[in-house]
Amino acid sequence: MEQEFASRLLENAVQALAQLPGIGRKTALRLALHLLKQPQDEVLAQCDAIARMRREINYCRVCHNISETEVCPICSSPSRDRSVVCVVENVKDVMSIENTHQHHGLYHVLGGVISPMEGIGPQDIEIDSLEQRVAQGDIREVILALSPTMEGDTTNFYIYRRLAPYNNVNITVLARGVSVGNDLEYTDELTLARSIAGRTPFTQTLHRE
Amino acid sequence: MEQEFASRLLENAVQALAQLPGIGRKTALRLALHLLKQPQDEVLAQCDAIARMRREINYCRVCHNISETEVCPICSSPSRDRSVVCVVENVKDVMSIENTHQHHGLYHVLGGVISPMEGIGPQDIEIDSLEQRVAQGDIREVILALSPTMEGDTTNFYIYRRLAPYNNVNITVLARGVSVGNDLEYTDELTLARSIAGRTPFTQTLHRE
Numbered sequence A, B: 001m002e003q004e005f006a007s008r009l010l011e012n013a014v015q016a017l018a019q020l021p022g023i024g025r026k027t028a029l030r031l032a033l034h035l036l037k038q039p040q041d042e043v044l045a046q047c048d049a050i051a052r053m054r055r056e057i058n059y060c061r062v063c064h065n066i067s068e069t070e071v072c073p074i075c076s077s078p079s080r081d082r083s084v085v086c087v088v089e090n091v092k093d094v095m096s097i098e099n100t101h102q103h104h105g106l107y108h109v110l111g112g113v114i115s116p117m118e119g120i121g122p123q124d125i126e127i128d129s130l131e132q133r134v135a136q137g138d139i140r141e142v143i144l145a146l147s148p149t150m151e152g153d154t155t156n157f158y159i160y161r162r163l164a165p166y167n168n169v170n171i172t173v174l175a176r177g178v179s180v181g182n183d184l185e186y187t188d189e190l191t192l193a194r195s196i197a198g199r200t201p202f203t204q205t206l207h208r209e
Helices: A008-018 A025-037 A040-056 A091-100 A127-135 A150-163 A189-197 A202-206 B008-018 B025-037 B040-056 B091-100 B127-135 B150-163 B189-197 B202-206
Strands: A081-088 A105-109 A141-144 A170-173 B081-088 B105-109 B141-144 B170-173
Touching: A008 A025, A008 B040, A025 B040, A025 B091, A040 B008, A040 B025, A040 B040, A081 A091, A081 A127, A091 A105, A091 B025, A105 A127, A105 A141, A127 A150, A141 A150, A150 A170, B008 B025, B081 B091, B081 B127, B091 B105, B105 B127, B127 B150, B141 B150, B150 B170
Parallel strands: A081 A105, A081 A141, A141 A170, B081 B105, B081 B141, B141 B170
Antiparallel strands: none
């Protein structure tokens, strides 16, 4: 049942908040009434931060990561290894991998994975532009860092096939195995099986940080 | 673990969204990335709606309901019965009661209920101003429409005691009984007991809409 609000301004604000994913009309009203009780300066600063983000952030022309400039700081950094490109599904994955400090190359953000169930095909994500980058000849390694799901695997395989003509490019994929810190008892059998099949020499683990 | 974001603008927007109650940093990031994908016009209009609400809505000087004017439309309406005041906990309750179209009098928004557990005493909510309104002598009935909880009952009783000196004022309380449309099987025993104790002549129910 929709409530009628006394104030059109409140109604508009509730509608604006209800546009956010996962926030219904009832929660939106609760949020709006909460904001009314907060200091005016703070609320206006919050609105401004969101508006500025939307106005000034765009997507990098090269890797499709978010960027305040036409080419993002990673793509234009002279200290990154331009011969290695890590392919990820979305912007959040770039942040996660950056936080590991283990990847010193560039990125390529697909903006999704191939999912016939959701009607997302190869042409709906940034695979053509990936191939164009590879075709330029500077890239030696493409790291496929998609989620180990059916859609991720499908996309990996599709990219692998698309890039197969480029003989000078190594295509690698994230190691699959038991999670660090997880009890073996709680690891699913498929992961366990893959981690046995993909076992690594113990001495190799000693040289890692 | 806090993530470092490549963009300060994104960081600021995530912080702004994370100020909303019930929204953590992870959800805030998800919302921010969602907003980045929405059309810029829409996002800016949403921000503006929220900013305008905060800038232009205040609280009615008389009843403490939200209002775009110093005295709210209900308090200043010539068609409302100024001799009946309905006491509610918050602004949402005013909306709920307005939607029933059963109350034609004015309101008084307490802004909370007495709750010793949360350190909210009578002086923290708008009880003094309620007494002042009653003291002016125009009010014949005060309807206590607080939640049927321990805090609501405590507040009801406190207001009843405070208004006792004003002999010309009837103090009434919302009827308690079984909810309309609810199966009797699922009604709690206390409510059922009260609905038996407070049973009404059947003929009286026939005259209601």
